[in-house]
Every structure is written in C-alpha cells, then in structure tokens.
Amino acid sequence: MPHHPTWIEINLDQLRKNIHLIQNYIAPAKYCLPIKSNAYGHGILEIAAVAETEKVDYLAVASLSEGVMLRNHGIKLPILVLGGFLEEQIEDFIRYSLDFSISSEFKTNLVEEKLAALNQQAFVHLKIETGMQRVGARPETALKIYQRLLKSKHIVLKGVYSHLACADHEDQSVSLEQMRVFKSFLDKIHVDDLLIHLSNSSGILQTPNQFENMVRPGLLTFGLSTQPLPECLAGVESFFSLKSRVSYFKVVDKDKGVSYGHTYKTKAQTRIATIPIGYGDGYRRALSNKGSVLIRGKKYPICGTICMDQLMVDIGEGEAYVGDEVVLIGKQHEQSISINEIADHCATIPYEILCGFNERVPRFYSSESKLVAG
Numbered sequence: 096m097p098h099h100p101t102w103i104e105i106n107l108d109q110l111r112k113n114i115h116l117i118q119n120y121i122a123p124a125k126y127c128l129p130i131k132s133n134a135y136g137h138g139i140l141e142i143a144a145v146a147e148t149e150k151v152d153y154l155a156v157a158s159l160s161e162g163v164m165l166r167n168h169g170i171k172l173p174i175l176v177l178g179g180f181l182e183e184q185i186e187d188f189i190r191y192s193l194d195f196s197i198s199s200e201f202k203t204n205l206v207e208e209k210l211a212a213l214n215q216q217a218f219v220h221l222k223i224e225t226g227m228q229r230v231g232a233r234p235e236t237a238l239k240i241y242q243r244l245l246k247s248k249h250i251v252l253k254g255v256y257s258h259l260a261c262a263d264h265e266d267q268s269v270s271l272e273q274m275r276v277f278k279s280f281l282d283k284i285h286v287d288d289l290l291i292h293l294s295n296s297s298g299i300l301q302t303p304n305q306f307e308n309m310v311r312p313g314l315l316t317f318g319l320s321t322q323p324l325p326e327c328l329a330g331v332e333s334f335f336s337l338k339s340r341v342s343y344f345k346v347v348d349k350d351k352g353v354s355y356g357h358t359y360k361t362k363a364q365t366r367i368a369t370i371p372i373g374y375g376d377g378y379r380r381a382l383s384n385k386g387s388v389l390i391r392g393k394k395y396p397i398c399g400t401i402c403m404d405q406l407m408v409d410i411g412e413g414e415a416y417v418g419d420e421v422v423l424i425g426k427q428h429e430q431s432i433s434i435n436e437i438a439d440h441c442a443t444i445p446y447e448i449l450c451g452f453n454e455r456v457p458r459f460y461s462s463e464s465k466l467v468a469g
C-alpha cells in the first residue's frame with residue numbers, strides 16, 4: 096500500500112492500443128512520440144519503454160536533461176531534443192547520442208567548432224521558422240545552414256522540421272500558410288534521405304499532407320484530443336486515472352461555511368467527506384466549487400476552497416465511508432470524469448492539467464498483457 100493516499104494509475108495496455116491505432120492511421124509516415132514534461136505527466140521512463148517495445152520510431156523531448164535521463168535508463172530509440180540549446184550542452188548531446196535542433200547560423204558555427212575540436216559527429220534536425228516565432232531559422236537562413244551542413248564533416252543532417260502554431264483552430268488558414276512556407280523550403284533542398292516532420296496531434300487530424308514522412312503526435316498518444324476523432328481512431332482513449340480515498344467524514348449542520356474563506360455554505364444538514372488531495376499535488380485550486388469526484392459510482396461536487404493537501408465533497412444523502420476509493424480523473428462504474436472536463440473548469444488546456452501532477456503523487460502502472468506473460 097502506498098504511503099500517500101492519492102495516486103495516479105496508468106494503463107499501459109491502453110497506451111499500446113493507442114500507439115497501434117495511430118501507427119495504422121499515420122502509415123507510412125514514421126511516429127515520433129513527444130514525451131517531454133514527464134511524458135505529459137504519465138512518467139517518462141515507463142512511456143518510453145512501451146514506445147520502444149511497440150516500435151515507435153523516434154522520441155522527442157524538450158531538454159537535454161530529459162534525453163540524458165532516458166539514455167541513463169537504457170532507452171535506445173533515437174531521441175530528438177526539440178528546444179533551443181546552450182553552448183555548454185553540445186558535448187553532452189554527443190556523449191548521450193541525442194539528436195538536437197539547429198536553428199541558427201551562429202549555433203551551427205558553435206557546434207562545428209566543438210565537434211572539430213573533439214573530432215566527433217553529431218546528428219541534427221534543421222528547424223525551420225514557418226509561423227510560430229519560437230525557435231527556428233527563417234527559410235532564407237535555413238537554406239544557408241543547409242548548404243553549410245551538406246559540406247560539414249562533423250554534423251550529420253537527419254531531418255528538417257517545423258511546428259504548427261494553430262493546428263487546433265477550426266480555421267486552418269494559419270496551418271496552410273505554414274505548410275506552404277515549409278513546402279517551399281523543402282522544394283529547394285534534397286529531401287531524399289531526410290526525416291521531414293511538421294504535424295503534432297491536431298496537425299495529423301486536421302491538415303494531413305503528403306510531404307512529411309514523420310509526425311509528432313503527443314496529446315493524441317495520451318488519448319486526448321481537442322477535436323473529434325475519425326472513426327478509425329475511435330478506440331484511442333486516455334489511460335490516466337487520478338484516485339484517492341475518503342479520509343474523513345462528518346455530518347454538518349445547515350448554514351455552515353466549509354473550508355478556507357467559507358466560499359461554500361451548507362443549505363441544509365448534509366454529509367461532508369474529506370479527500371486527501373489538494374493543489375499541493377497538482378489538483379488545481381481553480382476546481383474549488385466546480386470540480387467533482389466519484390464515490391461508489393456517484394458524482395459529487397467539490398465544496399469550498401481546495402486546500403493544499405485536502406478537499407471536501409458534499410455527498411448530501413449519498414453514501415461514503417472512510418477508506419472508499421475516490422476517482423478524480425477516470426472511470427468508476429458507469430460514471431467518468433475526463434481531463435478535458437477538468438481543463439475546461441480551469442479555463443486551460445488538458446496539457447497543463449496533465450503536466451501539473453507532481454512527485455508527491457505516486458504513479459502505478461498496470462498491464463494485463465504483462466501479467467499474463469509473467
């Protein structure tokens with residue numbers, strides 16, 4: 096039994112199913128799985144291990160530290176570090192066999208000098224600015240870098256990529272313009288042996304294109320989407336559950352304020368259950384008086400302000416006993432609470448909700464196939 100009464104359950108069988116469905120959907124394009132920020136809160140090492148056995152082609156992370164961690168735990172898949180980098184990191188990209196992103200002439204020079212001094216090779220992807228204005232070389236500059244890389248003895252160009260800024264918008268005009276800029280760059284180079292990648296999850300759902308041979312669906316792999324899924328992806332589902340247990344229970348009289356600031360007042364005598372989870376775990380305070388939980392297959396409203404470590408639920412005439420399992424994200428009997436629903440209450444996106452759960456909440460991994468195999 097975990098020492099912390101609140102935990103996350105990750106169903107790795109559903110992850111495998113999602114990966115297989117997405118592999119079929121994107122074929123023949125390769126699958127680069129972004130697992131930055133602890134694999135969107137799912138646990139970077141466990142997700143990477145499944146990606147490897149299920150033949151995902153590439154992993155992408157945001158930072159050198161994430162890449163180093165994967166290598167230190169024996170992950171062998173190619174790994175692309177997406178973000179910009181600092182000069183002092185170059186050596187470790189090489190030491191840990193991490194592909195990194197080149198997005199300026201200045202950085203290209205730094206890498207070239209470093210590699211010459213070390214007499215080593217590095218593998219890079221050229222990042223093109225097409226409309227995000229985050230990291231990426233403008234097409235004119237990128238062409239100069241490209242020509243430079245072709246001649247380099249030390250830098251091996253593996254791919255060319257860009258990133259969509261508004262892929263989840265109904266109006267696809269920004270994406271289409273980005274695709275036009277990207278494609279016109281590709282028309283000027285030899286793409287034959289290169290990985291060409293642009294689309295994130297929304298991109299592959301909204302703006303399929305013929306010119307990329309790799310895609311980077313993150314959110315979709317985790318079973319979430321900001322738009323409806325096509326029929327062939329209907330089995331793609333979230334496999335992240337957040338659970339806890341009732342730690343306390345009391346009957347409270349009419350007209351009593353509950354929790355900090357008394358933002359909730361009981362309208363009649365009622366029963367209040369206390370759940371040991373709060374914003375200190377990453378369960379957002381914005382869910383105060385908005386969120387809900389499942390106990391014994393029934394949905395109950397969170398009442399009053401969410402504390403750092405606890406929250407209260409008004410169960411009215413309902414039934415709950417200390418020790419009962421509480422579902423805050425996921426399914427219980429016929430009921431469910433989705434991450435999208437929680438994100439809406441918090442006026443944010445599902446990504447931010449997932450990334451918010453911290454180290455205090457232990458993650459448990461279930462896998463039928465593994466149990467059977469064992």
Ligand SMILES: *Cc1c(COP(=O)(O)O)cnc(C)c1O
Nearest residue numbers: 129177258295296311312313314
């Ligand atoms: C995070 C990220 C992705 C994945 O985006 P999703 O919306 O989760 O599919 C793809 N590409 C880049 C460059 C990213 O930073």
